[in-house]
Amino acid sequence: MFEHLSATKMDPILGLMADYRADPREQKIDLGVGVYMNDRGHTPVMRAVKDAEARLMELEDTKAYQGIAGDPRYNELILELLLGAQHSAVAANRVRTLQAPGGSGALRVGGELIFRAKPNAKLWIGVPTWPNHVPLLSGAGLTIEQYPYYDIAARKINADAMMETLRGVPAGDIVLLHGCCHNPTGADLSKAQWDEIGDLALERGFVPYIDTAYQGLGEGLEADAYGVRSLAEKLPEMIIASSCSKNFGLYRERTGSITFVSATPAQADIVASQAMSVARQIYSMPPAHGALLVAMILGDDQLRSEWSAELDEVRERINAMRRALTERIQQNDGGLDFSHIQQQRGMFSFLGISTEQVDRLREQYGIYIVSSTRVNLAGINTSNIDYLAESMRAVLA
Numbered sequence: 579m580f581e582h583l584s585a586t587k588m589d590p591i592l593g594l595m596a597d598y599r600a601d602p603r604e605q606k607i608d609l610g611v612g613v614y615m616n617d618r619g620h621t622p623v624m625r626a627v628k629d630a631e632a633r634l635m636e637l638e639d640t641k642a643y644q645g646i647a648g649d650p651r652y653n654e655l656i657l658e659l660l661l662g663a664q665h666s667a668v669a670a671n672r673v674r675t676l677q678a679p680g681g682s683g684a685l686r687v688g689g690e691l692i693f694r695a696k697p698n699a700k701l702w703i704g705v706p707t708w709p710n711h712v713p714l715l716s717g718a719g720l721t722i723e724q725y726p727y728y729d730i731a732a733r734k735i736n737a738d739a740m741m742e743t744l745r746g747v748p749a750g751d752i753v754l755l756h757g758c759c760h761n762p763t764g765a766d767l768s769k770a771q772w773d774e775i776g777d778l779a780l781e782r783g784f785v786p787y788i789d790t791a792y793q794g795l796g797e798g799l800e801a802d803a804y805g806v807r808s809l810a811e812k813l814p815e816m817i818i819a820s821s822c823s824k825n826f827g828l829y830r831e832r833t834g835s836i837t838f839v840s841a842t843p844a845q846a847d848i849v850a851s852q853a854m855s856v857a858r859q860i861y862s863m864p865p866a867h868g869a870l871l872v873a874m875i876l877g878d879d880q881l882r883s884e885w886s887a888e889l890d891e892v893r894e895r896i897n898a899m900r901r902a903l904t905e906r907i908q909q910n911d912g913g914l915d916f917s918h919i920q921q922q923r924g925m926f927s928f929l930g931i932s933t934e935q936v937d938r939l940r941e942q943y944g945i946y947i948v949s950s951t952r953v954n955l956a957g958i959n960t961s962n963i964d965y966l967a968e969s970m971r972a973v974l975a
């Protein structure tokens with residue numbers, strides 16, 4: 579049966595991780611892997627998560643299935659985190675949330691439901707985007723179109739070209755947007771740009787599909803939710819995929835959610851039933867552990883305060899590394915301007931250097947960066963930043 583299969587190409591980031599691990603040099607830096615690391619280069623379990631796990635160990639009395647929609651309390655509190663407790667769409671009973679296996683599982687459920695609802699709808703994805711967006715969503719049967727998002731040479735959002743393209747998106751098509759901390763560029767939409775996109779969606783009739791995986795890592799929990807909340811205020815329909823991997827550090831627990839905003843409560847019930855049907859066909863029931871922890875943290879004042887404070891520390895550390903790197907490499911012999919790194923938010927930025935310089939960083943200095951020049955700022959710490967800056971200056975000379 580399998581004799582006609584051929585090996586698939588390895589994901590470039592996974593391949594880079596393998597090369598990094600195989601590199602025998604003691605002095606090496608991995609800026610490709612997309613996980614948060616503290617100043618010791620370790621991805622820790624958050625303190626609030628450890629405390630919640632200790633409580634859950636005492637309280638949990640069953641491992642029975644939790645149902646296709648997942649943990650109801652988790653869904654309720656995640657929706658409040660995304661949209662706020664008093665959001666008009668929630669008050670109108672037009673919103674339904676399902677727990678999903680991570681952000682990827684959430685995105686796929688959304689993609690499958692779009693295909694059920696309107697198989698001829700096209701999904702518009704900004705360029706560049708997270709590399710798995712295209713295979714994950716085209717695998718659901720959706721036809722992919724592109725709109726320009728980031729100008730690598732100018733080191734900023736290509737706002738004019740983006741808006742011009744969105745003005746031509748047909749009614750009923752879907753537009754994928756990053757909620758905050760854009761992956762891979764770090765360049766986020768301004769409030770004015772979010773407002774303009776909302777007006778365009780209302781005028782043109784396209785449906786926003788927001789992927790928000792980094793709430794709290796950009797400007798803060800409330801500020802990072804501006805785009806999601808403003809669009810949900812204006813529009814009759816939208817979809818939101820969210821992940822707890824980054825802001826709760828629950829990478830391996832695969833904890834996410836998919837949220838649908840519908841025009842009416844009756845339509846919302848139908849959408850939820852179809853989404854559960856999709857989930858049943860893919861994975862049946864979502865994993866419980868991470869969702870129970872998130873619900874415990876968000877539902878307990880002490881744990882929530884502890885988590886929020888640690889999330890502030892994470893955000894401040896990343897921003898401190900942005901400032902430190904910019905200061906060390908801004909004046910370089912190549913004459914390149916890296917001020918955009920300090921201005922952007924989240925874990926990622928594009929360096930905007932040449933492929934040859936990326937190769938030299940890896941081969942001569944053991945610094946691993948994906949070919950797009952996306953770097954994970956959380957991979958930088960006080961013990962490696964001087965070496966990184968010196969190496970970059972060397973290849974830029």
